[in-house]
Amino acid sequence: MTAPQAPRSHDNGYNRGYAELCVTSNFTFLTGASHPEELVTRAAELGLAAIAITDRNSLAGVVRAWAALKELKRESTEDIQIRSSQRIDPSSRQDIGNHAMLARPAQRPLPRLIVGCRLVLRDSPVDWLALPKNRAAYARLSRLLTLGKRRTEKGECHLTLSDLLEGAKGVILIALPPKKAKQAGAEQRDVMIHIRRTATHFPGHVFLGAAPRYDGRDQAYFDHCARLAHRCAAPMVAVGDVIMHHGKRRQLADVLTCMREHIMIEDIGTRALPNAEHRLKGPDDMARLFRHHPAAISRSLEIAARCTFDLGELSYEYPDEITNGEAPQDRLARLTHEGLARRYPGGVSDHVRALVKKELGLVEKLRFAAYFLTVHDIVEHARSLNILCQGRGSAANSILCYALGITDVGPEVITMVFERFMSEHRGEPPDIDVDFEHERREEVIQHIYERYGRHRAGLCATVIHFRTRAAIREVGKVMGLSQDVTASLSGQIWGMSGGGVDETRVRELGLDPADRRLAQTLRLIGELIGFPRHLSQHVGGFVITKGRLDELCPIENAAMEDRTVIEWDKNDIDALGILKVDVLSLGMLTCIRKCFDLIAGHGGEQLSIATIPQEDTPTYDMLCKADAVGVFQVESRAQMNFLPRMKPRKFYDLVIEVAIVRPGPIQGGMVHPYINRRQGREKPEIPSEALRGVLGKTLGVPLFQEQAMQIAVVAAGFTAEEADRLRRSLATFRRMGTIGTFRDRFINGMLERNYTPDFAERCFSQIEGFGEYGFPESHAAAFAMLAYVSAWLKCHHPAAFACALLNAQPMGFYAPAQIVRDAREHQIEVRPICVNNSLWDNTLERRPDGALTLRLGFRQIKGLREDDASWIVAARGNGYPDPEALWLRAGITPAALERLAEADAFSDMGLGRRNALWRIKAIRSQQPLPLFNDPIEGEGIVEPAVTLPAMHLGQEVVEDYVAMRLSLRAHPMELLRPSMPGLIPHGALAVAPLGRAVVCGLVITRQRPGTASGVVFLTLEDETGVSNVIVWPKVCEHYRRAVMGGRLLRVTGYLQREGIVVHLIAQHIEDMSHSLALLGHPNADSIGQTQPQADDAPRRTAKKPAARAYHPRDQAKKLFPSRDFH
């Protein structure tokens, strides 16, 4: 009915523009079909005077639109990014994945953004568009929404007309009559009464919104609306009721409808959109639609003009408790100097003094002192509770934070680029994340709530987006793909989950990507990726205000009890310049604290991160040998291969180690030059003295983001702000190719400063190279600190470290089986679980000869609850004589007793697994019956003795794996080795002659990194150690089934050795999984399961039990499953 190429003659002269006041973005979850960014950009293209984002009972999307508009206003050539499509890698905090970008519209002037929402009341047939006029009205609207949200559970909002009448002063209200074509008389009367009541209550603020319904009878409907407006004294205004920015989103809108209604697309019927007209339309189209009611169009402009509120007005003030009456800046200065005195007992160097002066000056200028004090306060409190914590993030690595004790990385170690995080130009707040022990973070959170009150402190939301996996599953369901197809489609995605579905992978699945339905589905999946799905609570981003928080932003209840969450996520908060403190959790800190406690508890000293001796030679010796299982960040396979080549000898080497084995430096080709220079095969090449300060520490190879910026400043003459823009657009360099201006500027700048063109080119391409993944030095330093501490502990207190590591599971790269094996390789005795000796946690026991041994705890038993374990310990007394005693005294249920028997925890009583299980099976009731089960009376049932066949070693090992995922008895490979002649044990690979070799082992990891173009890395384990197998794509294709499905592989190939790093290049792979049946156990499927983080392989959604085999022989074949990928 409206066509863009409509002749202008339809205009009737009144056309002065149009403001769209009713727009549903995709923050009305599963309804709106466009991102706020897209809507704003499209509005600018269409030349609208203003656009209001009005989501259903929510303000969650407005900040996105606001930020997009702000970006549009900036004179720039960069494209607009849809924030929802961004993903931040949690460890490096860099953007990853593909970014959806929007081209900049040429149109000027840009539309204004009106903040608002669509209030859906419980007792009114009318929906209300609420558009606050000013800051005060906004605060009231925000409080109104908070009221409605706090009343009910997460995601809902219960408001009534009386709430509206009470709390919406100063808010412009536009009534939207119900959509139905024909209304019952009573309802029509209701509509009129409600509008009239509101109009009398808020004179001059209430309007009637007439939205076209596009059913062919709009003109009649508008006439009806005009009559209604007349009778209710609410002037009529034209609104578009927009749900998408462009007509092409109609399909996605239909799919969203299906997802909302839980139906398939075939069943959508009339719930589908009949056409794509509910899109954003330009002034001409709207004027033509409302040709008989031109005033309704111009009224939209009037309303837009009255709503002057801009989100930028939200001013933020720091809480003032933290100052104790001092001025914040004075207090910060005082604390800093106190801290410096503590850190440098020998006196402060001039360099440090100058740094402190500069940083304090900058903080004063930007008035961030209160922020540092808030973080300091939280950290102090955590310290007082003996909770380990460490600051991270760029601002954390400042001399201020070092002095305040927020971080332990001193200024000697890394270059401090304070400007990067607190540039005056950007006006963005500084960024400090504090990691706490993951088990005790809740204490810190509750402290913050207590100290500042719930009305002033709230957690940020996290918008949960559709990622590839979820998008495939949901769209697949709607479009009728069967579950196994969707499962394998999402199984095809390795790691990267921002991109859509790859066509070649689809073909690999045996599907035809040219098939219409499948092509449609794949396209829709691509469109849906990045759509917000629901709000969740952020892991720990706290917003703390001086005044009421609910006047800043609506607050809603979190799914977790006792938590309240604001509607905006951390990026929204950043965009508005509101400061937040990140209270994060880190498993390694828990592990380190547990380790400290264990050492202190067994007669050692009380250690802390700061008191660990630095630059310890044995620790670095250990790392050089790649003996790093369990060491933070450097325990992965790639890191372990790199360690012997890198040979770290000092702390900064670890910083580089942490940063260099990342996709960015690897793809940017920085690893080899660095290693060559490091090993002295190449001379460090530093082009100028000016750059020596920048690149000297990394031997002339730019590795960190900070260095890229500094090169731009020092060598190319960028200003700090330009360098920062350069950094931020790095991410989009490669994809968009919009680097023209920066590139010319960079190269010319370098040429002017007498660098060779060749070097300038190389510099720039290197910067480009790690644009997507560059790692900030400050993060690397924080991680390297923990890596060092954990390595030191492993080196000097291996038993305590292994114990703490097991108690902090799940974390890290390795499964308990590998940690235990590693501990035993370090001559630590590991004792089995025993009902009379173990606790829930793994513990250390002192041997008569003084050595510490590791006693496994009940937590290693699969399916045993901590509750049961604590009862066992509590009622233990002088020990249990038999399994029945546990049942009688500790009240352990038969099911839990069976778990214990399966884990062989009764061997202390002389009961093997089978005998214990046999005895426990006789206990039938959950609770002991007092009369019949008193053993003292001797009236128990006397049973004939039964001799069960003894288990052989193979069965015991499998049972161990079933119950605990590890075995102290033997490695399955050890038992199978006699039946497979000609194998080289992994432990002997380091000395085996180069050339052809055959190895066999359980697959513990399978990886196909995105950076390695289809190469698959397998890690095999046998009783002597692990071997690294490289499978080239061709070989992989040939032995696809074995590589994919095998749990025990025999690999024949060529040995390669570099230093102590040994690889086997696979030539021939044989799946030996069937020989696991030789171990002879009926129902195990536990050996060879790897930690999720250890395998790049996609997770199998819901591991389904395979149908029961028909023969025990078939059953045994199902042993030792590993994780598969396609």
Added chain:
Amino acid sequence: MQKRVVSLWFPRLASDRFLRARTVDAPFALTLRENNTERLYCLNMKAEELGLRRGMGFSDARALFPDLQTCPTDPRADSLFLRALTRWAARYCPWVGQEGVDGLVLNITGSAHLFGGEAALLADMRARLSRAGLTARLGLADTRGGAWALARFGEGVALPGKTLEKIARLPVASLRLTGSVCDTLQRLGIDSIADLHALPRATLTRRFGREPLLRLDQALGDQPEDVSPLPDPPRYSARLSLPDPIGLASDITAGLQRLLEQLCVRLTNAEQGARTLQLTLRRVDQASQQVELRLARPLRDPARILPLFQKGVETVDAGFGIDQLRLEATLVEDQPLRQISHTSSGPDDKLDDLITRLGSRIGLDNIIRFLPSDSHIPERSYITASAAYSAPGGAWPALHHRPLRLFPPEQIAASGRTPPRGFRWRRMALSTARATGPERIAPEWWLEDEAWRTGLRDYWMVETRQGRRLWLFHTPQNPGWYVQGEFA
């Protein structure tokens, strides 16, 4: 006499059945969709040799072997096939029962000598089954449990009284135990039936309940277990022989009425209703004539059925006279007893009778009815269904103004985006008086519809000066004007 039982197991029943009809000389599997997941259900030998298994995800299998041929399985056909096999097996003995979905059990006590002894009987069975292209595993023992265990786990014959010896070494799973009991027994080291048999009975029941001992006793013959053959399906028919031949239609009707009364009593007792009735009239010259009546809904009321036969009976050529009438309900459906009240059983019945009556003239399949369908697309906003096999649909949604008559679009010569002032349609010259619209309807993107190839349509309601009110549409993507309906 010692009881002897044969257990027959068809490990690949479904795929064997399928491949009998269509030979596939390659890895082949039937798939079953359950819980929205496709799994391999039954495989042929070649597929099993590749390492594929029952219960494996279909997509996994396809990723492993892209050329694996598959077809969805048909459990109904499988069960019919097993029924046929049951009938076939009755050639060996009268007591043939089904065992699960893929097995048979035969009580051959006293019938083996007819085939020359047990060995010959089994050999005959095996030969016939393999000629029929079926993989079968046979077990023969004194008990049903023993035969089951032998068929599935050991294939062989236990001589009379030697059941325990023969099955002792088989795993405990061959006792038809539930999975969890089986697992626990095996974990305790009780792997075989012999191990289980050796244990003191009291200790077993205390730990595992009655199941293991019951199954053990059944297998060893200490507890009886019968084979129950399938019942024959009931037949609903009645016959009337006449001492003298008759020729008048009224006489036939009178005879028919008697038969109907008999038949309907039996139908009522079984809570069934006749859907198709067949009347066979035998003439004195041994020729016979048949009258078939197909009903629009299941019926068992003689008073209502009788008039519907009228037309058929009139066409009968009695020749020298008819001396026997036979009436059979060849197709019956469940028709549970139902509370009747004064509100129900009204116009519905009359409509159904009308449909039946019309159907007997023009064929029941030619009578269709319209049902509402949920779609914006005018052509798809209704569906047609066979009147006899559908109930009147629910409410017709009054969504938009739609014409009373809808016909396939007829193109008219016009251009422009708004309705033409004048146009020719069906050789009439019409001129537009008033046009309302447009209502834009876009094709349903998830379907491929030939008629909507021209893209989206803008519908207009056009009132002509000549009096006709037409429904026109314009296709802006492939400019053209069409008439699709006419308002009342």
